[in-house]
Amino acid sequence: MPDQKPVSTIVFDVNETLLDITTLEPLFARVFGDASVLREWFAELILYSQTMTLSGRYAPFGALAGGVLRMVGANKDVTISDEDVTELKSLIGSMPAHPDVAPALRRLREAGFRLVTLTNSPPSPAPTPLEKAGIADFFDRSFSVDEVAKFKPHPATYQMVAEALELETDDLCMVACHLWDTIGAQAAGCQGAFLTRPNNNLIKAENVPQPHYISDDLVDLADQITAANRA
The missing domain is CATH 1.10.150.240 (Putative phosphatase; domain 2)
Structure with a gap:
């Protein structure tokens, strides 16, 4: 169990984490x-x-x-x-979802978590990339860094999500296949869940924050998050 309070909301990176x-x-x-x-x-x-x-x-x-x-x-x-x-x-704008995405999102929704996305990409007209990939209905909100004119991992991007949802950053868990994203989220007070998609791995070095959860499969990562935050 991460040494912080349970989270209520899971924030997903989009490009490469969810979409291929x-x-x-x-x-x-x-x-x-x-x-x-x-x-x-x-x-x-x-x-x-x-x-x-x-x-x-x-x-x-x-x-x-x-x-x-x-x-x-x-x-x-x-x-x-x-x-x-x-x-x-x-x-x-038309990338498909990875095969493990829908099952993982379904498990997290069934476990009672609120799901949102946070992407470096600007807002898109309908149909959005998430709609084209067939996974938009899993999410309550979709956030873009365009709103704060700063790219991840600037702390303002994660704080924007928390403020919009009337939460604190420690109510959030950031799921991403980019370690720079989980490092930034953790620095802002979120939990970090790292998905080791191909060409994305940990950096083990002094003072580099390690994610709370690590897996090469999003379904397994969802199960880890659920177990830890519902213990």
């Missing part, structure tokens, strides 16, 4: 001749989103995604067309 970004690989294979460039692009996208926040600036995640794609193209002497950027944005 590997479905973007064919675009990167076509443009770069190497599907693995997806990982380079995504890492750079996170780096520059956080850089913007640390610099006191903000640009929508979708605009950064296209700009970073062009930057990676320039680094590799590959021309990125407007059509490539448009296709990227379309694919990001």
